[in-house]
Amino acid sequence: MTLTFTRSDQIRSWGRVVHASHLVARPPFRDAIDASLALARENGQAVMPYGAGRSYGDSALNPDGALIDMRGLDRFIAFDAERGIVRVEAGLSLSTLIRFAIPRGLFPATVPGTRHITIGGAIAHDVHGKNHHAAGTFGTHVPRLSLLRSDRGRLAVSAAQEGELHAATIGGMGLTGIIADAEIALAGVPSAYIDCDFVPFGNLAQFFALADESAARFEHTVAWVDCTKTGDALGRGIFQRANWSAEGGYTPHRDQTRFSLPFDAPGFALNSWTLRLFNEAYYAFNRRKAGSRRMHYSAFFFPLDAIGQWNRLYGARGFYQYQCAVPMAVGEPAIRSMLEAIADSGEGSFLAVLKTFGTRPSPGMMSFPRPGVTLALDFRNRGAATLALLARLDEIVAAAGGRLYAAKDGRMPAGLFKAGYPEWPRFAALCDPSLSSSFWRRVMA
Ligand SMILES: Cc1cc2nc3c(=O)[nH]c(=O)nc-3n(C[C@H](O)[C@H](O)[C@H](O)COP(=O)(O)OP(=O)(O)OC[C@H]3O[C@@H](n4cnc5c(N)ncnc54)[C@H](O)[C@@H]3O)c2cc1C
Incomplete structure (x- = not known):
């Protein structure tokens, strides 16, 4: 099964400065992505994964190219209650993960200033929170993930297996492959x-x-x-x-906005x-x-x-x-x-x-x-x-x-990008040849 892409003028990032038309596909299952990535590669088409669009600029935008909106892939896959490790699809929202975790006395080890993001987006920007000095970044608590690449297919990625790709994917701005699912190590908390x-x-x-x-x-x-x-x-x-x-107990948040x-x-x-x-x-x-x-x-x-x-x-x-x-x-x-x-x-x-x-x-x-x-x-x-x-x-x-x-x-x-991120040549060599965003084309110019 390959994906159907339809044109959309509705895609924007959170800052709303860029208005651009994209071809967008919304896969309901992980299997649909593999074949579409291979096809994009054959056709020389640039693709980008899209989470909840909560990034402010253009890291998830690919104007006049294609986006794979990951929000349909939002299932829980496994939960190890003893170790507090949950495996979820990458389109699951942080909000849903928290609503699952808090009644069990657990919480993501660190969270950014909004819960309306996907797990894939949290990993791709290796987001940080108010406890960075104590807990590090979100990616510090992602021991394993599955990555879909147009040139290598599906890969299991961790520090011990495909270590370079693991280091490139956490904070890799969606450019090293599409994260299909990930394990998240939750932290014990005494209340909500x-x-x-x-x-x-x-x-x-x-x-x-x-x-x-x-x-x-x-x-x-x-x-x-x-x-x-x-x-x-x-x-x-x-x-x-x-x-x-x-x-205070473990009451989860409500999802309505005021x-x-x-x-x-x-x-x-x-x-x-x-x-x-x-x-x-x-x-x-x-x-x-x-x-x-x-x-x-x-x-x-x-x-x-x-x-x-x-x-x-x-x-x-x-x-x-x-x-x-x-x-x-x-x-x-x-x-x-x-x-x-x-x-x-x-x-x-x-x-x-x-x-x-x-x-x-x-x-x-x-x-x-x-x-x-x-x-x-x-x-x-x-x-x-x-x-x-x-x-x-x-x-x-x-x-x-x-x-x-x-x-x-x-x-x-x-x-400024190249001076600030001196690892960029090592990173660029690990990027998926079929993935590109307007952010990446700009900073690589
Ligand atoms: C109100 C607000 C407060 C915020 N506070 C913080 C904060 O405190 N700390 C912080 O670090 N950030 C913060 N952010 C930024 C936000 O956490 C990040 O931009 C996050 O990456 C957005 O996730 P998303 O799911 O919306 O992804 P998108 O914005 O849609 O995409 C972000 C990146 O992730 C990639 N991506 C998405 N899904 C996948 C996938 N499945 N596989 C591979 N790549 C993927 C995209 O290609 C893109 O490069 C805040 C944003 C808002 C709006």
């Missing part, structure tokens, strides 16, 4: 609740002091930063540090005035509510999931995410320069997130996290002015010896 401290801080130096002091005592740490501030208050924000709570944006917000709704107002109000509100709170895991890990289609807030032209990681030795001056450049530009970001990464090495040769500090920002797409600011941020990241995150990117220049 998190005890979280909210600590306001006045500037960047205080952020680094808090991060340093909290890493050993708290499994989860992250900060929101007000990026409209300058001078002595540059880098002020709210630090969250948390551990799983011993109490509210969904029914249309694109008008362009004028987000401007430097509303940005300042939002940042001021958010800081003041959280400062007043500083202290400890017990929160359900869904409110702590996935606050944005409460609002459906929140990406429409940025208007019809969409928005850019920008996430960099820089080494700790130059972390403070590099982040300071970036915040100054953002404040100068008047572009601003609503959601500026700052976090220190730990030293636990990732199993993926192209994984984004590295020891140091990471800053994630989003900017409404205002065309040339926004791109000029991002180019300025690129210069600061390059000078600091840092890198950008492909899951968040739709415009990184080839030079």
Whole structure:
């Protein structure tokens, strides 16, 4: 059986900057993919796996080419209750996996800021969470997976078997083959609740002091930063540090959103005035509510999931995410320069997130996290002015010896990619010859 591809103009990534037509197939079974990959190879057609489309830029896009939407492959295959290892198809959502795990006292060892992603997408970007310093990346907890390649067929891949391909596939941006299924090692948790401290801080130096002091005592740490501030208050924000709570029971999240944006917000709704107002109000509100709170895991890990289609807030032209990681030795001056450049530009970001990464090495040769500090920002797409600011941020990241995150990117220049990911030639040699995305063509140019 081969797949039927139909044309779709509906495929977009989360940032909604790129609108492009694709041929899309939605396989209901794993067997349907093998033959289609071989056929694509014969016809010289570029194909890409597509998860839930929660990457912000173009890592899952292949305009005018073909996509294999993996969401129909969403079955549980096996569960080893003693070892806490579950084997699932790659199109299963993280949300469904959590709903299965939590009543059993288990949880994925690390999760990103949304549960609306697929397991294949989580592995392909080797996603990280607020506990990177304690648990490493998602791929650290994926002992085995099955990979479908156009040139070699179906392969069982682990650190011990096809080790190079395993290291290339975790964080491999979907380019080394289609992940059909994977084993996930879940972690034991004492409840479905998190005890979280909210600590306001006045500037960047205080952020680094808090991060340093909290890493050993708290499994989860992250900060929101007000990026409209300058001078002595540059880098002020709210630090969250948390551990799983011993109490509260194991109630899973509900899958409904509280509210969904029914249309694109008008362009004028987000401007430097509303940005300042939002940042001021958010800081003041959280400062007043500083202290400890017990929160359900869904409110702590996935606050944005409460609002459906929140990406429409940025208007019809969409928005850019920008996430960099820089080494700790130059972390403070590099982040300071970036915040100054953002404040100068008047572009601003609503959601500026700052976090220190730990030293636990990732199993993926192209994984984004590295020891140091990471800053994630989003900017409404205002065309040339926004791109000029991002180019300025690129210069600061390059000078600091840092890198950008492909899951968040739709415009990184080839030079910055190659400098940030020196393993790229080794990785490129392991890519499947029939797979290609617009991200990959851009950074390989
Ligand atoms: C609100 C929000 C918060 C986020 N927070 C974080 C965070 O805290 N940390 C973090 O690391 N990321 C974060 N992300 C990014 C997100 O976790 C990643 O982009 C993730 O890869 C998206 O998964 P997806 O299933 O939507 O895959 P897609 O976006 O559809 O695809 C992502 C990549 O995976 C590949 N892929 C998909 N399925 C397969 C498969 N079966 N086999 C091989 N390759 C495949 C695609 O080709 C593509 O290269 C966040 C995103 C959002 C929208």
